[in-house]
Amino acid sequence: MTTIGIDLGTTNSLVAHWTDKGPVIIPNVLGKHFTPSVVSVDENGEILVGQIAWERLITHPQVTASTFKRFMGTEKKYNLGQYSFSPEELSSFVIRSLKADAEAYLEEPVTEAVISVPAYFNDTQRKATKRAAEIAGLKVERLISEPTAAAIAYGLHQEKSETKFLVFDLGGGTFDVSILEFFEGIMDVKSIAGDNFLGGEDFTELLVSYFINSYEIDVESLDSKTRSTIYKQAELCKQALGQETVGIMNVVINGESYGLRLDRADFEKLAYSLTLRMRQPIERALRDASLSPKDLDAVILIGGATRMPLIKSVIAKMFGKIPYTKINPDEAVAMGTAIQVALKERNQALEEIILTDVCPYSLGTDVAKHLGHGKTEDGYFYPIIERNTPIPVSRIERFHTMMDNQKTIHIGIYQGESRRVENNIKLGELNINVPPAPAGAQTVDVRYTYDINGILEVEVMITSTGEKKRIIIEKNEGSLTKEEIEARLLELKNIKIHPRDRTENRLLLARGERLYEESLGDTRQQIMYLLQQFESILITQNDQEVKKAAKILKQRFDRIERGIDF
Amino acid sequence: MIMIWDILGIEPTNDISVIKKAYAKKLRIYHPEDDPEGYQKLREAFDQALNQAKNSQVRPVSSEEADDNNTTTEIPRRVDLLHTQDFVAHSSHPLDVFMQEVKELYIDFFARIQLENWQRLLDSDVVWDMEQSETLQSRLIFFLENHRFLPRSIWQLFDSLFHWSKQKEQLQRRYNEAFIEYMFCQITGTREMRYDFFKPVDGLDYDYFLELREKAQNALLKNDQEAAKLYLDIAYELYPDDPDLLRMQGELYLRIEKIDHALRSFNHILHIHPADLDALLYRARIRYRFEQFVEAIQDCEQILIHSPQHTDAQSLMGKCYVKLGNLDNAKQQFSQVLQKDLLHSEAMSYMSHVTNPTISGVKRPQQYGSIKQLWFNLLFFLLIFVRRSWVYFLFYFIVELFTSFPFTITGFLLIPTIWEVWRTFRVFIRII
């Protein structure tokens, strides 16, 4: 019985395991530490996962899906060729691929996993994550929240005295800030805040639009492949700017070659408005936790996008501290999951850690307000459980009738932070009949109970009669019967996954096809020639030869991609 | 109060570490996963105990903070300009230095209206220091309350940095509610006035001018014509070349039916800023009134060059063509307006005029009789009919669905719709 730790990310996923020397990231079949969370279907109806699928985002956008974690736990369907998948099914393919990598590396079957989820995931999303693992054939005993995993990776749970720290997670498409306190074996989440639409991809987009604007390219006239090529170059440029002081982009459009150079200062100027957007979640998290930055013992950076030097300097400016980056920011969470595996198995130390959590948003109801002169206005939001309240929690508020002989009291159930309900999310509603009486004479007690799994229960009681009504807000998990689920599982099992041992060659071919589309003239001829040669060697099935050819081909492609052969 | 110590199982204390230890011990009994109610009680006791302990250790309200607010709020506006030398920094605290720079920038009118200057200033390290953030923002808001004349772009810069508009409610609780509302208007630009047309004038008190301009705007909003006139006149004496002031002047003249004066104001704006869309539209309308249709069309064309989606201008142009007897052109304009804005009422009503020869007195051109045109008209009138009578239908169906009156009674409800059918049909017949 072997257990692994999985960081199932929006952009990239990682798998790690525990060794005597500590947590170790397991490389995938391509030798890379992370596997892009992308799934694609090929011409034969086989499922491709990871880097190959990522390459196909450019060449086969219709049959390729990415960032599906955003929709985890929803009914959204992705139509990929002949199949239609839910976000959790797509995630299960990623997990299957990670599991296969781990089994190949550990040389034994893997049966269990600890998986990390964002701190703000609610019960539906957490259950969907667990199911994704089950579909992939892994039992999940424990989910761990991403900031907690990062904190464990930094060993903050071993500190003698108490520590308070802020986890700053800038991933591909999401930005999460969490403030945690560890004391006496308790990991207390004090507050969480974030921006669901801010991430590393936005920085790439900046470079894309900068490129397009500086050449006044008409985006509408570009085909989707050229657009993706520009995107790819922007991504490379962004990453290069982390190591070097200048970055370059090279793209061929309609036979013309366009190049662009920019240095770190240019990039920082471009990114100014994005950096501004990071302020508010941080200020909000601090305010909700009633902490000032000087109370923090550490700031931990996780998420690939925090590799950008500008993030570190912004953090240093904000907190007057150098953030922790000892562990690779995109590996910290996976490391933490592996440590959690060890702690769980040995049943010591960390098993004692009790995690206390908070409710990520305010929950309340709509009320009408007297405006004087006998006028009333409805649609005001009245929070019953305030954002970042420790959970589980149960709160009661009393409301009264507004009109003489009012027949029913209506309780709308909302989630959000706006003063007006129309700007918040409606979760459900309850109507309860009250006996006739003058305005204000009848009252109801409204109880909101938010449990540890993020399930909200609302109960209304008429105080004069004791009559009660109850509703449980829990998004339904689809209306499938048990048999239907089993049938679906079988169906998924029967879908062919591309054989793992051929992944590398497959990737080379996919990459070659992409390069072919991106380049022109002589280079194009050359790529075509290389691909044909390689395919003819593949047919011989001579492993030795294939390996040698693959190596050469990879080098050639690297050179082409870096623009050397252009 | 004694309860909380019972729950925690310790004697009352201000020692935070004792409280935390006790909580940790009890937490193993009242585990959040196993005993939600027990946990909530424990947690509330714990939070209360912590608060008490913290409060007993906290100093009274810091005198430094109280000071900050006073010094910044009490400076009257006009004194600012006269006593600049008083603002020598007393302290080298980064916040004081920053506020000093803010004041200096604000005092220099032409520097203050440049976005780049504020960008540079707000890039100071102290602005990014989260430790200072709250105090800095409150000092800045207090300062702005008394120094509020800034272009919209600068308010937006503040907003992108501090996200004030997202916290309107909290801010209104903490600061002057009316000012926060004002700030919000500036950020969203609902009552934007421009700063790009000022020229250096010796001895001009710009802030006084801006205050008058704003007062005039308020007076006009309340339609207090006397007050508006007063403010506008004084402001005009001070500085006559501000397009926003002139626009308000023109608007006031229009309200009191001094059309010639209004025209002069709008001409003055267009002299300063030839592409001023509001002024162009006003002038076009005046010219239409004066039956100078060709000139009005020219103004409308100007507007459409700068803003092709401007349906009001295009509709006015159509009206001019009607007056000129050029129905083809008029129809073309109106149909374009309706393409951009299906519910443009002026264009809609004129459309029927244009297609109706008895009103225009011009003979209907040949192609009007075509089948396609007929279909178009049919559809058009169907649309009008539905728009006029959907409420009756709705009402009828509701009555049918939820009550059991016989048709002889509910049928009466259909009478208004029949009436509408007849009215629409009459107009339709006249056109055909």
Ligand SMILES: Nc1ncnc2c1ncn2[C@@H]1O[C@H](COP(=O)(O)OP(=O)(O)O)[C@@H](O)[C@H]1O
């Ligand atoms: N060296 C780098 N420099 C800048 N950005 C990087 C670098 N490496 C990865 N990223 C960015 O990190 C993001 C992915 O971060 P990751 O933590 O893997 O995401 P997620 O948590 O969403 O799965 C991508 O947007 C990628 O562009």
Ligand SMILES: [Mg+2]
């Ligand atoms: Mg992540």
